[in-house]
Amino acid sequence: MKKLMLEEDYCKGCNICAYFCPKGVLELDPHFGKMTIKHREECIFCGQCEIRCPDFAIYLEEEDHA
DSSP: OEEEEEOTTTOOOOOHHHHHOTTOOEEEETTTTEEEESOGGGOOOOOHHHHHOTTOOEEEEEOOOO
């Protein structure tokens, strides 16, 4: 199973990932100017956010089942 991950330190708040997300999972936090994962349960793991992020701040990761 995949998991959506966000490295806030790398995010510059360009909003590109949210623009390309077909399910509206991501949202820009107006107070911090960084992306947030608002609706994680809606993610379909299409990878559009990961592909589009110019700063490698958002990515899909395989969950460990240990």
